[in-house]
Amino acid sequence: MNAPRELAAAVLAGDRLALARAITLVESRRAADRPAAEALLADLLPHTGRSIRIGITGAPGVGKSTLIERLGLDLCAKGHRTAVFAVDPSSMRSGGSILGDKTRMVELSRHPQAFVRPQPGGDTLGGVAAHTREALLVGEAAGFDVVLVETIGTGQSETAVHGMVDAFLLLLSPAAGDELQGIKRGVMELADLVLVHKADGELATEAQRAAEQCRMGLHILHGAGSQVPPVLVASSRTGMGISELWTALRAWIENERASGRFAARRSGQQVAWLESALREQLVAAFFATAGHAAALAEARAEVQQGRLLPSAAARQLVARTFVAPTTTP
Numbered sequence: 205m206n207a208p209r210e211l212a213a214a215v216l217a218g219d220r221l222a223l224a225r226a227i228t229l230v231e232s233r234r235a236a237d238r239p240a241a242e243a244l245l246a247d248l249l250p251h252t253g254r255s256i257r258i259g260i261t262g263a264p265g266v267g268k269s270t271l272i273e274r275l276g277l278d279l280c281a282k283g284h285r286t287a288v289f290a291v292d293p294s295s296m297r298s299g300g301s302i303l304g305d306k307t308r309m310v311e312l313s314r315h316p317q318a319f320v321r322p323q324p325g326g327d328t329l330g331g332v333a334a335h336t337r338e339a340l341l342v343g344e345a346a347g348f349d350v351v352l353v354e355t356i357g358t359g360q361s362e363t364a365v366h367g368m369v370d371a372f373l374l375l376l377s378p379a380a381g382d383e384l385q386g387i388k389r390g391v392m393e394l395a396d397l398v399l400v401h402k403a404d405g406e407l408a409t410e411a412q413r414a415a416e417q418c419r420m421g422l423h424i425l426h427g428a429g430s431q432v433p434p435v436l437v438a439s440s441r442t443g444m445g446i447s448e449l450w451t452a453l454r455a456w457i458e459n460e461r462a463s464g465r466f467a468a469r470r471s472g473q474q475v476a477w478l479e480s481a482l483r484e485q486l487v488a489a490f491f492a493t494a495g496h497a498a499a500l501a502e503a504r505a506e507v508q509q510g511r512l513l514p515s516a517a518a519r520q521l522v523a524r525t526f527v528a529p530t531t532t533p
């Protein structure tokens with residue numbers, strides 16, 4: 205059961221225990237697990253890429269998890285199979301997992317057509333993003349046709365999540381005037397769709413006004429003649445606007461497909477993934493090369509004492525790596 209080939213077959217057959225095991229394997233930070241993880245992924249790769257991948261971001265507490273649960277349950281009712289992942293920089297610091305201890309997706313986690321994966325804590329952002337990308341592929345191979353990735357809109361993890369999804373949804377609270385100032389311009393620029401959330405009770409009319417303000421803001425941001433992200437209004441509490449959100453997401457993706465941007469974005473993401481993996485592995489290979497620790501310590505001392513220019517020291521260390529025979533990590 206543990207051999208990668210058997211594990212892959214079980215994942216493809218829809219075995220949930222195998223799915224959880226396979227994801228644990230690709231998320232493992234043990235170097236010894238990498239060959240098995242890569243063998244598994246190689247077997248699964250032909251069965252990936254067929255889902256719709258949606259990233260969901262927004263300030264803490266804006267209701268991302270609640271929306272995912274609501275949308276996820278709706279999608280399951282429509283016959284879809286929904287997988288949920290998270291990239292959460294705050295859990296990387298605390299070592300905890302936001303989906304683990306604060307989950308509001310209780311119902312979705314229990315749904316037979318859903319799979320909710322808490323993020324493993326204690327990793328770097330780059331590490332988590334790489335693991336989430338691979339976990340997402342395992343989910344697709346297991347037959348999930350909608351993948352939702354939650355991330356907090358604080359400015360660093362969005363780029364990583366944007367790099368692995370087909371559509372990027374930004375959630376705003378109805379207090380949009382303040383919100384727009386709090387959300388970094390860069391995050392606004394990444395958004396493919398914007399949703400003013402919690403449009404219920406006393407906030408219902410405020411939410412409509414916020415959406416209007418947001419539309420104007422986006423027109424200025426993107427400039428005349430360019431594609432401006434649709435702005436929607438919804439409440440996960442009442443369910444208002446949730447099916448419209450799905451319709452808008454589908455329409456947006458269909459439009460991307462028809463224009464060729466969908467395929468271009470995915471292939472661009474593959475190349476970007478290659479480049480970041482290459483950088484990571486080069487650094488790892490550098491530190492794994494015999495004698496480099498000593499050479500680096502020596503260079504550090506030289507640089508500290510001002511005898512050697514840091515850029516020149518780096519160049520010498522790199523030259524040494526490419527002259528000497530290297531080992532792969």
Ligand SMILES: Nc1nc2c(ncn2[C@@H]2O[C@H](COP(=O)(O)OP(=O)(O)OP(=O)(O)O)[C@@H](O)[C@H]2O)c(=O)[nH]1
Binds near residue numbers: 262263267271
């Ligand atoms: N009024 C109202 N409250 C909501 C709605 N959706 C979520 N909430 C509430 O907002 C709070 C935060 O919801 P979460 O779904 O945990 O928000 P989040 O964005 O995932 O939060 P983090 O993961 O901590 O960033 C909870 O108390 C929810 O009950 C909504 O549509 N309307």
Ligand SMILES: [Mg+2]
Binds near residue numbers: 302
């Ligand atoms: Mg959440």
